[in-house]
Amino acid sequence: MTARSPRMTSSVAPNGSRSMRIVATCLLVAMAVVYGLARWGEGWQPASGPWIGYVRSFAEAAMVGGLADWFAVTALFRHPLGLPIPHTAIIPRNKDRIGDTLALFLRDNFLTPAVVARRMARLDIAAAAGRFLTAPPDMDGRLRKGASRLLADVMDALDDERLGGMVKGAIAHRLRGVEFAPLIGQALEAAIREGRHEPVMQAIISWASRTLDANEGLIRQMVHDRAGTVMRWTGLDETLANAIVSGLQKLLAEAAEDPDHALRQKAMEGLETLAHRLQHDAEMQVRIGRLRDEIIGNPAMQAWMESLWRQAREALLKAARDPRTALAGKFGEMLRQLGGMLEHDAEVRHLLNRFARRMAVGTAAAYGDGIVRLVSETVRGWDAHTITARLEQAVGRDLQYIRINGTLVGGLVGVAIHAVGRQFG
Template identity: 55%
Template structure:
């Protein structure tokens, strides 16, 4: 690793994310160093007053051994992270020099203890993930948390809809619907529906509606019919004014015929209409030529660019409506989504069989992930640590355990002093 050391998370560090541990470690480092300096001062001072009293010897022995112990532990602690006094002493700066091996060891530990299928299955065996998820999902249904869930759900749906390319998605959905419609044979399906409708007499309202539609169409186009009769009549008929009477007679006859067919269930024309419907149903089911014509008409309709533009307009209106509903405060899609989540949570809480199924699925999924991707996860951890520069790794580890290491220095100083006093007492006794 070369180049300038860069923090992994600059913004987090600026916000004080790593401030507490380094400050505490630095405080303990100063305390341990101060204790060592104090022992050195006591040792020098006691050496000057050894003749005043026999107890001064014990003080000097304590300070001398404490200095030795403190210096030894300072060397040991410092050698973990850097070279003491910058000297190229063998077996120092252990962590920076062995960074890659530490990374591999950490990765292997992670794999052996967390990412093997047997370990994952055993750890998840007693975990009721489904019930815990149900309690969490059902709890926010009320109060401020519920409102945040609703707002978040609505914003999530809205952001998702806005992130989609409307034209592209509309084209894809149109293509999908066209593919599905192209596979469906319309003629046999329509024939079956029409046959069932005739058998249940559900076609009679259809005939009545057709007759009324015909009457209303004639009524709406009376002027056009009169003009057609006037144009077809010869000059003598127009000169005598008989064309107007002829037009009135034709229209009156048509209205009378449609009225009779509408009110008389046994009218012959109604019977012809029913026969025509029955024949149409038969042809749709059994006539290949009719079926081919229907399929061709269907495919022509699907290939018509006008239909494509119409569908894009429909999709855009649907999408706009969904966006408006998703962002509607306290309701719409967000409320429906939140209520659905709460219902799901309630179901997970109260259905043991569902919990068993979901827990089994989660366990199998986790085991599958560990089996398939455990090696990749471990390799990612190892490669990530290896990419860190040595100074960063040292700072991370020292920030985590540096305070305890300074306690080791302090303990070494005090324990060394006690050992020195003991040795001095034994010598004095002998």
Template identity: 55%
Template sequence: MTSTARNRFNPSQPGAAGMKAAATGLLVVMAVVFVAARAFEPGYPQLGWVKAFAEAAMVGGLADWFAVTALFRHPLGLPIPHTAIIPRNKDRIGEALASFLKENFLIASVVARRMRHIDLAGAAGRFLRAPEGEGTRIRHGASRLIADIFEGLDDERLGGIIKSAISSRLKTMDVSPVLGHALASAINEDRHVPMLEAAIRWSARVLDSNESLIREMVRKRTSWILKLAGIDTKLADSIMDGLRKLTVEMSTDPAHPVRQKIEEALAQLANDLQTKPETRERVEALKDELLANRSISLWLDTLWQKGREAIIRAARNPDTAMAGKLGDVLKSMGTTLEGDPRIRGAINQFARRAVAGLAASYGSSIVKLVSETVRGWDARTITARLESAVGRDLQYIRINGTLVGGLVGVILYGLDRL
């Protein structure tokens, strides 16, 4: 709520207090005018009209003062029946407010009907595509809130919770079929080819960097007779040349027999991961060993720290984050949301179902919370809160009552004269 709105509705602010003083002052002025007009009326008969106006204005002002005061307290502290209405009926008011919320906002069918014509996806698309103006203020406010939350939370405790959640999820998750399906999909779409070629190039680099080691192994395993004839060197040369030729042919020929064998082995592994119990058991055992390894725990800690720092940096400077690749991705998403009616309709339908589901699941709890909260307020609290909401307008009622009462008095005086 803006400061202007707070000044308007809070009676403790100068605006509301000024209106209360104005209403009371107007009533006092009418009383003074009535006394003066009554005193000078014998010498100036025309003052009868003024006296009639002031007299009726006093009656109207006092009546409205009594009515406004009776809503919140006993007028002049006197226990007059049917006064202090709100404090005496606060429990019933809380139940009525809760029922109003439930019947108009927290019933699944009502929520779904109200959201039927709300285009949440379109609004999100417009915001993502061009988040300027009001959207910028919203984004900056949300960003500051996110950054403050991540900086304010206990880093060690939150990191431990996240790490424990990830580990628990991985422990209960059967990763073997997932890996098998992912590998099978990669093979079917030839997405494994770059990885296979990278492995072949890596093998060629390993071969070159370990040439002296390979030659030494050949020399040690060659008999002394062959060494005398120099055959060990020729044998090492032949082995190195053959291995180099193999890596070159495998990298350039997709139909190379060895390469085909590797692809067949990968396909068989993908099938075994999904269907073969012993393969799945070995993968699960390996997964458990990895999760129990301290290095994995340290890696998860590092991953959390880097992720947390990245979130805080992006939240502290949302314009920079939106200007990079992330911004391009979000703008592309916004354009897609605005331009594709099918996606927009699906998202809106999901949002309606989600909100309606929340209303169905938690509507009664929200209603109960509202009712119990109001019931728990003391009379002074609920009086102050309701007065803060309508205090300024109630003073307008007193002023209007004074002026309207005066006009009615003049009309009645005129009719009586006629």
């Protein structure tokens, strides 16, 4: 990372940090001036009185404390006065170790499956989501606007290609872990048991009848082409074609009208056999699994998952940027109904919380190490000026308070030492 924005250089720290640095430096200079005046005033004793000693001690100790804390604060980020003093410029010299330590901290405390599972077990995500959807916070609140803007900025700043790849990979991984054959078999068995297959079978028979009517000419041509010369001379080929077409039309018409027709019964036996094999035949399940993997790996399926991710991302961005619109109209009413269900249906809450917990644990297990490596490699990729500027921007104001406190506390300690010296000297 060689190009740096001017905002990231240490010379333009935030206004708060810069102003506190000026205050701390001015306080140190003021102590030096007070010390000089006090030393000059001590020459006029006893006219000046014993108080001048206390002033001198305060200013002297304050200078020592202020200079010591200035050295300590400066040594974190650079060499004081540009001198290569050992154990200074600590952060630039150890940025790689800092990145590795930060990555290990994230992994050990946030991204291990055990930690994620323990934290998720204490969260009722479903109930929180239900309360939010049922009674969303004030749309005009500054906190809500800020949170929405932050969420939109974070989502917009994330690497779309890498994040999309992670989402697609997670979806594909979950799909490959699902055994579809037993699920399809159970659904088919339930449909047959409850009679819900009848409309489908009726639709298949109607489709077959329409297909037969649409291809009647093709059937007649096939019979004519395959009939012998004698049959064509005598016109028997046309008679045979008429018989075939009429027989098929009659068969389909009878099957459409009679629920107990032999054709329907045969189709029913085939469906029951298929449902049983899907649930209990290992070879059939392996074949369905291979078909599932081929479909998932198909470029068309990958493009579909890509489009799903992009649509979801755009919808989330739109909702984050304009939460008022997202929760208005029929869509908002649907979300409020969903929120009410999440609040009052314990079984749904349990299922959703369990799904969220498993998803979080699975994500931590699958991508925790990748996130850790990303943090470590990102910090390693920063140059010394960038990491110094970013850390100084984050904590610079507090560090300047340390300098101020060191100056004042040092002065008070100097006064105490001077008082003890006068008492027992």
